[in-house]
Amino acid sequence: MTVQSNRLPLVLASVGIILFIGALLHQMNGVPSSLRSNFKSSFYDIALSHGTDKVTVHHYHHMYQKYLPPYRAKPLKMLEIGLGCDMSYGPGASYFTWLEYFPYVDLYFIEYDASCARKWAANTTGATIFTGDQANITFLNEFMRSAGTDFDIIVDDGGHTMNQQIVSLEALWKAVKPGGIYFCEDLQTSYWDDYGGDKSNGGKKRTMMGYVKELVDDLNVPTGGHARKHAGISEEVRGVDCMEEVCAFVKKGGEGD
Numbered sequence: 001m002t003v004q005s006n007r008l009p010l011v012l013a014s015v016g017i018i019l020f021i022g023a024l025l026h027q028m029n030g031v032p033s034s035l036r037s038n039f040k041s042s043f044y045d046i047a048l049s050h051g052t053d054k055v056t057v058h059h060y061h062h063m064y065q066k067y068l069p070p071y072r073a074k075p076l077k078m079l080e081i082g083l084g085c086d087m088s089y090g091p092g093a094s095y096f097t098w099l100e101y102f103p104y105v106d107l108y109f110i111e112y113d114a115s116c117a118r119k120w121a122a123n124t125t126g127a128t129i130f131t132g133d134q135a136n137i138t139f140l141n142e143f144m145r146s147a148g149t150d151f152d153i154i155v156d157d158g159g160h161t162m163n164q165q166i167v168s169l170e171a172l173w174k175a176v177k178p179g180g181i182y183f184c185e186d187l188q189t190s191y192w193d194d195y196g197g198d199k200s201n202g203g204k205k206r207t208m209m210g211y212v213k214e215l216v217d218d219l220n221v222p223t224g225g226h227a228r229k230h231a232g233i234s235e236e237v238r239g240v241d242c243m244e245e246v247c248a249f250v251k252k253g254g255e256g257d
Helices: 015-027 033-040 041-052 061-067 091-103 116-118 137-147 162-175 185-192 208-220
Strands: 001-007 076-081 105-111 129-130 152-155 175-184 237-245 247-253
Touching: 001 162, 015 061, 015 152, 033 076, 041 091, 076 091, 076 162, 091 105, 105 116, 105 185, 129 137, 137 162, 152 162, 162 175, 162 185, 162 208, 162 247, 185 208, 208 237
Parallel strands: 076 105, 076 152, 105 129, 152 175
Antiparallel strands: 001 129, 175 247, 237 247
8 A cells, every 4th residue: 555645744933924814714713714715615616617527427526516515615624536547538537526515525536447546646746545455344444443433425426337336335434424425426336247337238237326325225124124234334324315416325324323
């Protein structure tokens, strides 16, 4: 496992600066005025300005604009699987999107292509990047030991194969903090043979969408009904919300739970 972290520590030169920043944050309800203008822009606008296919080829903004606004004005910890090394426009589009959309984000990435991550290291100093295989449970456990298990948001935009999507959800679910959200993008691959999907949708192959349906069954099975197929996850899921090619898994433990 390779870890790339080029973040520069924030050094406060004097107590006077600390007091000034504290007063400014209090005056602006926790949000510096220099960053407040960012909140006027939607996820769609910011993502489009950086050219990510999350809002061009796909329409994930409907999902993200539903769930992400409450996180914008507060510190959060976020992981995205996939830096974008396999994209025609190269990595960085979602990286810059997240940094602009979330002014206080502690951002992490998992990327399979180590050489690409090294090549782009100078351009991605605002995040900590781990290189490894998202379908490798040993790697994912090493990642969690190093990065922690307190993520507010995890986004799987990695390799999109059935094994990658299922293994990542099962392994990284424990890294989502109570009340947090795990998003899985590109669920159309569940119907693509090249990704291990089931083109006929006949239920003969183990697909990510099949897994999602089983989780929904688990959430709705009555007392005394069949045993839950994914009890380790479904017992902690508050809800599963699916839109076009993307699903969100909301963890229990938030307000009202």
